[in-house]
Amino acid sequence: MPTKPESEVMDRPAAEAAGTAARGFISVRNLKTYFEIRGSVLDRLTGRDAGTVKAVDDVSFELAQGEVLGLVGESGSGKSTLGRTLLGLAPATGGSATFQGREIVGMGERDLRALRAQMQMVFQDPHAALNPAMTIEQSVGHPLIIHKRAKGREEIRRHVAAALDRVGLSPPETYLDKYPNDLSGGQKQRAVIARAIVLDPVLLVADEPVSMLDMSVRSKILQLMIDLKDKLNLTYLYITHDLATAKFFCDRIAILYLGRIVEIGEASAIYEAPKHPYTRALLTAIPDPDPTRDIPRDLPRGEIPDAAKPPFGCAFHPRCPMAFAPCGWEIRDLRDLLEARWAGMAEEAHQAERALLGTIEAPDAPEPTSRLSAAPGATGEALLALLERIRNDDPAEPFWTGVKAMRAGDGCVEIDWHPPERPELLDLGAAHAACHLHNAELRARYGKAG
């Protein structure tokens, strides 16, 4: 059933682009990058597909020249895959991504290679990014040879020296013949950046460029990236899980969760008034050296789930403290609830509860009613009584908002669910966010206060 949110759902391309028309430098529309994951030998023999990881799932955004867009999310949210897809390093499954008007999705390797001279990547781990057997001159000069930009030792050396100088490795002569092992972490990352800029690219995809570095070195590398942006007129896609550095560095921020953008907007708006509970959680979790602040208590529970089996409805619902009826409650959430309960329980009490419960089978797709089987010998009534008791112990637990009704059946409990709704990005003015809390109609239907 279509639902009408408090602010109009925009027509799809516009809604998902979530940017202004002037941004045509990079334009990403409904981009998808899926990975088939191979299961066991048996799965392959029986032709069963172990599953698909939707690493990037229907992502759209625009990036203007000279802009810094932050892609922020926990590990496994798809940030790197998105960056790699844009550079043609991971094949897109669908959708479109254009760079200065040219379509990247489906582009041949030859064209991609030419394009990559203009789009470069800086990786998280500077130790792994540099070949330990190559001198800094060889590493930084490598792209010049690959792209036939310079001929002869002299010319290559001139280009490399200029790049090293730009990144603060000066005088360059002291570094040309060094090996990565001779350099500190920060110096290595400077060398990696030198290699990325040696071809004069226009776009840098920086994948966690400072997260492996010491705090005191981070600000130096960030400062360097800011200086380079101005000097070389660069555009950045800054991938990070750290909202503190992103706040400093980015003009706009896109928050990713399990392959989807859950919030996107101007950086100032995201930090001043985050609209998505996940954005709020990321902000709360940042350790702050302010001595008056205590450990955050209102953290989301659990961790980012298996991307091959994403939760129904809103993918964030198992962890979301604000989640309510339409957010996608399912039998897996009941399993999590029981496990969390048992983790704090005395052995006998836990065994007594567990003895009532059969195996929990989770369906692949949402179903209106789930059957939770009782253990052999236990009755549906006894199992229902247990569930009721659990509910009474903690009625505020969001899981119960998703349960429409429960009744005892023959050796089972039948649970009716409120139908899961997948949140779409809604235009909320300064930002777009995909969360039912901003959908007045759903809130009214399920009596969600606030």
Added chain:
Amino acid sequence: MTEPVVSVRDLRVYYGTPRGPARAVDRVALDIAPGETLGVVGESGSGKSTLGRGILGLLPEGTGIAGEVLYQGRNLVGMSKEELRHMRGPELGLIFQEPMTRLNPLLRIQEHFEETLRQHHPKLDRDEIRRRALEALGRTGIPPTRYKQYPHEFSGGMRQRIMIALALVLKPKLLIADEPTTALDVIVEAQIIRLLADLKKTSGTAVMLITHNLGIVAEACDRVAVMYGGKIVEEGDARKVFANPVHPYTRELLRSTISLETKSLHTIPGAPPSLITPPPGCLFHPRCPDAMRVCALKAPIEQRLEDGRRVQCWRHGPAEAIPDGGTEPLEREEIAVANEA
């Protein structure tokens, strides 16, 4: 004051390198009280892990160590390997940064607990092991339903919880956690820090939390020791140190930490000192904005301030040890860009 769990006195640790001995820990003194959380912070290479491993007697073969690590009246330095192994676990526990490299991928969680508990309590039967293991796991949020699973079936955060449970099951008096959250995502990191803080409250175990993240220390620690070039340059109540750092290095490190409040980037010029050929005088003097003439000549003498804080910086005296003209600002060469970190 209550008897400290561990007292470190004049601890020195040297690693042999082709270019000579590297003084990774240099005359460190430290007390850890029962049930307190001590944060140890400093840049990479400042000696935090070496200090932690030195306390536990876990340094690699051939490492030079001198000084005292006093535990229940006995000096752990110089104790035989066999004796130390007995102390570790029931008395002194350790949690590492990379849980996956410490959990055996071929063993179930159950077997990890059996191995750990049997090593120190050979008489325990299976039921008692299970009871203690599930209790420790429960306190770290791991449900009993997963007792028989293998490490790879757990997420990164859960593996770190299992590591913590494995350390706690022996009820150690002191737990040394070396960058326990560095490999984790922010939200999970905050969950683990919160867990460590809660466990400290309920179990009375003292925790030494090694991290390069000042934010974590500010949120989770009672006291903090700031390391620079193998020395503790400032040590005191965490809130006081963060609200009002008295050592220039602590101050600069705090200023260069990027947080949500950061309005402009601040950096400390230069790089940490060589531990093989350290600069003369105060190790921080080549980078210190407050450096005076005396700083390049004599190593500062540790002072205790009124609020109980310890600091090694000539700005805090003793005045009588400073030669005439020693308080003049230090003129010096520009820091060579080549020495930038």
